Amino acid sequence: MDKRHLIYLSREPSADLTARFREAGWDVETVQSTRSVARLVRDRPVAGGLVDLSGFAGSDLDSIEACLALPNVGWVAIAAAGQLSDMRLRRLVRDYCFDYITLPARPERIVDAIGHACGMVSLEEPSLGDASPSGEGQMVGASEVMLALFRVIRKVATTDAPVFISGESGTGKELTAVAIHERSRRRNEPFVAINCGAIPPHLMQSELFGYERGAFTGANQRKIGRVESANGGTVFFDEIGDLPLESQASLLRFLQEGKVDRLGGHAPIDVDVRIISATHVDMESAVNEGRFRTDLYHRLCVLQVDEPPLRERGSDIELLALYMFERFRKEASQRLHGFTSDALIAIRNYGWPGNVRELGNRVRRSIVMAEGRRITARDLELTDHVEVVPVTLSQARESAERQAIELALLRHRGRLGEAAVELGVSRVTLYRLLSSHRMRPVEGGDDDASPTQART
Ligand SMILES: Nc1ncnc2c1ncn2[C@@H]1O[C@H](COP(=O)(O)OP(=O)(O)O)[C@@H](O)[C@H]1O
Ligand SMILES: [Mg+2]
Structure with a gap:
């Protein structure tokens, strides 16, 4: 096990106590002035901190507070009998220390308390140090609705089932799709986004599924479609409601068979992708009005994610x-x-x-x-x-x-x-x-x- 570090801040450090810590496997840095503490803390991930309040004067309190507030140190205070009746010292101990010990005290009690404090900060930091209560990935949010959304993202990321994201324009549907991909087992494979509203309908088929050389006049070389180019990863169909009916039929076939047919190709090609789709329009009415195939809609909408509006x-x-x-x-x-x-x-x-x-x-x-x-x-x-x-x-x-x-x-x-x-x-x-x-x-x-x- 790595040596544990102790910062021992005291006007009159006790040699006996220092020896006890060393025996117990601690690497002890004794400092008599608050000024050196910040530098020591900067160099190491976590440490125990022992502050002996007994030798410090009231004028030292601000600089002591600055030390106690440093991140990644688990502080324990030792104080002379009666010292903690001072309101300001009480507040320091209450706000920053994991424990306090009134002198005289057995050294083992102090060593134990430091071990505990150090353990507490090392528990905290890995899980909370980089974690933010204000977001998920690139998504900022701390409200209940967003926390619920983050939970859904994590859940759906563990499966391969198609996800359908609905929400008003600008709510972060694409960001959500990326977040799902990045938390899925496919995260090191491509994420390919296709904006179905931005591709002219007559080009959609070849964009999505590609073609072989000579498939039509002007097809001078083979083109790999976007679905195939995402093999192993995720395809995000944005504004899926704009997908032309012809491409809806091909997409449905792809979802059923897991194979891509390049235009002019001889044999279908196996392609493994996860499908996420999104729209800001009401799909129910698109389905009712015959603009969108019911069977495709049901295939796409296995898992549904709703993006809350900003307001x-x-x-x-x-x-x-x-x-x-x-x-x-x-x-x-x-x-x-x-x-x-x-x-x-x-x-x-x-x-x-x-x-x-x-x-x-x-x-x-x-x-x-x-x-x-x-x-x-x-x-x-x-x-x-x-x-x-x-x-x-x-x-x-x-x-x-x-x-x-x-x-x-x-x-x-x-x-x-x-x-x-x-x-x-x-x-x-x-x-x-x-x-x-x-x-x-x-x-x-x-x-x-x-x-x-x-x-x-
Ligand atoms: N929760 C969020 N945190 C930070 N930026 C966001 C968030 N939601 C959306 N955005 C930003 O707002 C813009 C629109 O997001 P986008 O995912 O394209 O929305 P949609 O696809 O729903 O129209 C993007 O610039 C995106 O980075
Ligand atoms: Mg979008």
């Missing part, structure tokens, strides 16, 4: 606005500091018919157009949506708290330790707040599916 995602709207702001802020000519409060109100009040895509476009344009230090409702062209909806003080406090947490997590890409430092609370307090705001996704324990937020 139903609560404070994810601000979260996404900030995400888009971070993504596009470098396009600004001056330094911008986020949104004014009227902009945030307008963002929440507006109905977002174009969903996340529209939000991204508006934020991006406003970044270029903004004249002040912050983006206003006017920059977003949303001045009609600024009127204030009455709220009680407690609602206002709650939503301000929630927003601050979300923004801190977003800034620190979900790293709880760092977000807690920025928010000025302990990691433990942040956990509690996350659960009281119901912001933590339900962790399944499967690493691969643990929600992460990677920016594009």
Whole structure:
């Protein structure tokens, strides 16, 4: 087993205690000043931390707090009898330490406590360090509806059955299809997206299934169709409702037989792909009106995923606005500091018919157009949506708290330790707040599916 590291912060380190730790297999770094601690922490993944409060003065408390707030250290405090009647010391211990021990104490008790604290942080970090309560893959979201969507994504990713994604335009259907592919066993194989609305109907057949040389005048060389080019991976049929009837028949045949017929080809070719399709139109009526084959629809729609519209995602709207702001802020000519409060109100009040895509476009344009230090409702062209909806003080406090947490997590890409430092609370307090705001996704324990937020 690797040596465990202990940072022992004390004005008067005890040689006896240090020896006990070394005997128990710890690599001990003794520091007498708070200044050296940050450097030690930077070099290692996790460590135990023992802070001896007895030798420090009141004026040291701020720098001690900065040490205790460092991520990846499991701290235990030792204090002289009576010292913890000081309110500020009590708060430090309560907010940052896994345990405290009043002197005099048996050394084994201290060694045990550190072992426990170190174990607790190492439990935390691998599962939570990269995980973000604010998103899945490239998808940002912490609302109940989005957490439910992330769970569905992880579930359907484990099978090969066709998935049908419905949702308004701009809600993230394509992003969802990619997320499913990336969590499936096919993740290292191609993901091929076909926009059925963008390919002229008379070219659809050859685009999808390809042709042999000489299959028709002008077919000078063999063309591999998009379905075949995805072999082993996933094909995403976007705007499937626009697929011409002729191609619907071929697609159905492909789904039934798992073979592709190149135009002019002699024998069908085995192709193994997973099919995901999506549309923003109402497929039931397309089926009823005879524009879409019922049998194909049922084949495609084995698993159904519904993408919630942006207006139903609560404070994810601000979260996404900030995400888009971070993504596009470098396009600004001056330094911008986020949104004014009227902009945030307008963002929440507006109905977002174009969903996340529209939000991204508006934020991006406003970044270029903004004249002040912050983006206003006017920059977003949303001045009609600024009127204030009455709220009680407690609602206002709650939503301000929630927003601050979300923004801190977003800034620190979900790293709880760092977000807690920025928010000025302990990691433990942040956990509690996350659960009281119901912001933590339900962790399944499967690493691969643990929600992460990677920016594009
Ligand atoms: N949850 C989300 N988090 C971050 N970006 C998103 C999210 N949903 C959508 N987007 C972005 O919004 C735009 C539209 O998404 P897209 O998947 O193309 O929507 P749809 O296919 O439903 O029209 C894309 O730029 C996408 O990256
Ligand atoms: Mg799309």
